[in-house]
């Protein structure tokens with residue numbers, strides 16, 4: 001993926017109109033869901049066979065709290081590609097002192113999106129570092145989140161597959177409010193115990209808490225943007241600005257919709273199955 005970081009920067013400065021025109025011209029006909037599943041299966045095989053030395057270039061979409069980070073990180077380990085979460089890049093920038101982090105905090109802690117320019121800058125820098133280390137492929141999590149970001153990405157590289165994780169809104173709020181991180185080891189946990197009626201007569205949704213080990217218990221922190229008011233705003237912003245990105249990829253035949261059936265032990269094997277990927281250590285890793 002040499003050069004993506006430079007191309008992405010250059011594209012971000014090009015006019016929005018020319019980018020839209022270029023990507024609309026390249027638009028294939030809307031593909032059926034079955035074709036997307038076949039493409040996902042082919043991508044899974046490509047990964048296993050690695051004939052061309054290529055690694056996957058995947059994107060994770062989904063509402064705040066759906067579990068993009070959890071599943072993207074697991075897949076990145078399995079597929080041996082970096083998991084690049086723009087939310088993590090933003091939080092790293094927030095943690096460094098100075099006026100820039102103050103400016104970011106004003107935006108992030110109110111549940112708004114930071115500007116496309118800022119996010120492209122952070123992402124290009126991360127991709128540059130990866131290129132220097134010889135990284136191949138990626139799983140992007142939290143990017144693209146606006147149509148403009150999707151157009152920019154489309155203009156600089158081929159995305160093989162976009163996985164759209166879905167969960168009931170009630171569960172999303174509970175999961176965000178239950179999210180905890182260990183300030184020492186960086187481990188992610190969730191204290192929420194979710195047991196809700198299925199939507200439209202669907203099956204009950206049960207997700208047990210993912211509790212920290214005793215050594216982390218006293219060091220748990222909550223994200224400043226995981227308050228009820230801010231999570232509701234983030235969900236609103238997602239519906240307004242990010243949901244159209246799902247349509248963008250659906251129209252290009254790249255979107256794989258995945259309804260999470262429950263917690264990690266239930267969902268992980270089913271996600272691997274949908275992607276036609278065999279986890280050599282499935283039993284153990286599903287339970288972890």
Ligand SMILES: Nc1ncnc2c1ncn2[C@@H]1O[C@H](COP(=O)(O)OP(=O)(O)O)[C@@H](O)[C@H]1O
Pocket residue numbers: 063064065086087088090107108111112113114115116119141142143144145146149225234
């Ligand atoms: N692609 C992006 N574009 C704009 N802002 C972003 C992007 N990615 C992350 N952010 C900012 O970082 C915050 C945290 O991101 P993330 O951890 O991905 O949140 P979430 O849990 O809501 O999916 C977002 O609310 C937003 O302010």
